[in-house]
Amino acid sequence: MKTYDRRVEIAEAAMPLFADRGYYGTGMQDIAAAIGIKASSLYNHYSSKHEILAFIMTTAMTDMLNTHARCLAGMHTPTEKLGATVATHMEFHAHRRLETQITNREISHLKDPDRTQLRRMRKDYVNRWIEIITEGMETGEFTCEDPKITAYALIDMGIGVCNWYRPDGQVELEILKVIYKEMALRMVGGK
Amino acid sequence: MKTYDRRVEIAEAAMPLFADRGYYGTGMQDIAAAIGIKASSLYNHYSSKHEILAFIMTTAMTDMLNTHARCLAGMHTPTEKLGATVATHMEFHAHRRLETQITNREISHLKDPDRTQLRRMRKDYVNRWIEIITEGMETGEFTCEDPKITAYALIDMGIGVCNWYRPDGQVELEILKVIYKEMALRMVGGK
DNA sequence: CCTACCGATCGGTAGG
DNA sequence: CCTACCGATCGGTAGG
Numbered sequence: 504m505k506t507y508d509r510r511v512e513i514a515e516a517a518m519p520l521f522a523d524r525g526y527y528g529t530g531m532q533d534i535a536a537a538i539g540i541k542a543s544s545l546y547n548h549y550s551s552k553h554e555i556l557a558f559i560m561t562t563a564m565t566d567m568l569n570t571h572a573r574c575l576a577g578m579h580t581p582t583e584k585l586g587a588t589v590a591t592h593m594e595f596h597a598h599r600r601l602e603t604q605i606t607n608r609e610i611s612h613l614k615d616p617d618r619t620q621l622r623r624m625r626k627d628y629v630n631r632w633i634e635i636i637t638e639g640m641e642t643g644e645f646t647c648e649d650p651k652i653t654a655y656a657l658i659d660m661g662i663g664v665c666n667w668y669r670p671d672g673q674v675e676l677e678i679l680k681v682i683y684k685e686m687a688l689r690m691v692g693g694k
Numbered sequence: 695m696k697t698y699d700r701r702v703e704i705a706e707a708a709m710p711l712f713a714d715r716g717y718y719g720t721g722m723q724d725i726a727a728a729i730g731i732k733a734s735s736l737y738n739h740y741s742s743k744h745e746i747l748a749f750i751m752t753t754a755m756t757d758m759l760n761t762h763a764r765c766l767a768g769m770h771t772p773t774e775k776l777g778a779t780v781a782t783h784m785e786f787h788a789h790r791r792l793e794t795q796i797t798n799r800e801i802s803h804l805k806d807p808d809r810t811q812l813r814r815m816r817k818d819y820v821n822r823w824i825e826i827i828t829e830g831m832e833t834g835e836f837t838c839e840d841p842k843i844t845a846y847a848l849i850d851m852g853i854g855v856c857n858w859y860r861p862d863g864q865v866e867l868e869i870l871k872v873i874y875k876e877m878a879l880r881m882v883g884g885k
Numbered sequence: 886c887c888t889a890c891c892g893a894t895c896g897g898t899a900g901g
Numbered sequence: 902c903c904t905a906c907c908g909a910t911c912g913g914t915a916g917g
Contacts, residue, residue, distance in 0.1 A: 524718070527715070532910085540886070541886080543886090544886055544887070546912095609716075612719065648872070656877055658854070660851040689883065733896085735902055
C-alpha cells in the first residue's frame with residue numbers, strides 16, 4: 504500500500520469493469536490497462552484482486568450508512584425520517600450506480616471476513632428502515648401489514664434505480680426523489 | 695443437441711452455479727461435475743458455455759411473459775389486472791429464484807443476438823405494466839405522478855424478492871402476495 | 886513502476 | 902460418453 508490516492512484511482516478504474524463484466528469477468532490486466540500500467544504493478548497497491556473488490560464494496564456501504572445517518576439530521580417524525588431515508592437511498596443509488604451495482608451483484612463473490620462485515624452493515628441498514636416504519640406505526644402515522652417486508656420492498660425499489668438510472672436521462676433526479684418519496688409514504692399508509 | 699431432456703438437466707445443474715458464482719466464475723468442469731460427467735461431454739448438448747446461459751435466460755423470460763399473460767385471464771378492471779400482475783410477478787421471482795437472479799445479474803454477459811432478444815422481451819414486459827397503470831389513470835381508478843417510474847418501482851420491488859426469499863423461510867408465500875398486492879395498490883393510489 | 890515467468894485453469898476441439 | 906490435448910489467459914511472484 505503506497506499512497507491512498509493511487510488505491511482510490513485503481514478502485515475507480517475497476518468500478519466500470521466490475522459493474523459491466525463482473526468480478527470474475529474482469530482481469531487484473533483490464534484494470535491495469537485502464538490506468539495505463541501493467542497488471543503486476545497493481546500489487547504494489549493491493550495484495551490481491553479480491554482486495555480491490557472488498558475495498559469498493561466496503562467503501563460504498565460505509566458511505567451509504569454515513570450518508571443515511573446524516574440525512575436524518577433535523578428529522579423528527581417518522582414521516583419526515585422515512586421521506587428523507589427514501590430520497591437519500593434513491594439518490595445514493597443514482598449517484599453511485601457502479602458501486603451499488605457491484606455491491607448488490609457481487610456480494611456472493613466476497614470472501615470472509617469481508618463478506619461477513621458487509622452483511623452486518625447491510626443488516627444494520629435494513630434495521631434502520633424497519634425501526635422507522637415500526638415507530639410510525641406506533642405513533643399512528645403509518646399503517647401497514649408488516650414493517651420488515653415493507654422495508655424490504657422500499658429498499659429494493661430504491662436499489663433498482665442503480666440499474667436503469669442514467670445521469671443524462673430524461674428524468675430529473677430531483678423529480679425522481681419526489682416521486683419515490685410519495686410512493687413510499689403511500690405504501691406505509693402515511694401522509 | 696441430443697435429447698431435450700438432457701439439455702434441461704444440464705441447464706438446471708448450471709443454475710445454482712451461475713446464481714452463486716456468476717457466469718465467468720463457473721467453469722464447464724463445475725457444471726459437468728454437478729451431473730457426474732466430464733466437461734467435454736457437455737459439448738454434445740450445447741455448442742458453447744454461452745449457449746447454456748442464453749438457454750436459461752430466454753427460458754425464464756419466456757415463461758415469465760407467458761405466466762403473466764395467463765394471469766390476466768378473467769381480469770377486467772385495471773385494479774384487478776394490476777393486482778394479478780403484481781402477485782404473479784412476485785410469485786414468479788420467489789418460485790424461480792435462481793433463474794431470475796441469473797437473468798437480472800448476468801444480462802450484460804449475454805452476447806448478441808440473445809442479448810437484444812432478451813432486452814426486447816423485457817421491454818415488452820415493462821410496457822404491459824405501464825399500459826395497465828396508464829389505463830387505470832384514464833378510468834380514474836389510479837392516481838400517480840408517472841406511470842413509467844411507478845412501473846419501474848413496482849417491478850424492481852418484485853424482482854428484489856428473488857434475492858431474499860427462501861422457500862423454507864418464515865413468511866408464507868400467499869401472505870407475501872397479499873402484502874405486495876396491497877402495497878402496489880396503495881402506490882398507484884388505488885383500491 | 887517494469888520484464889520475465891510460474892503453475893493452474895479456462896473454453897473448446899479431435900478422435901474414438 | 903470418454904481420454905488426450907490445444908492455445909490462451911488467469912492471478913500472482915521474483916527480482917530489479
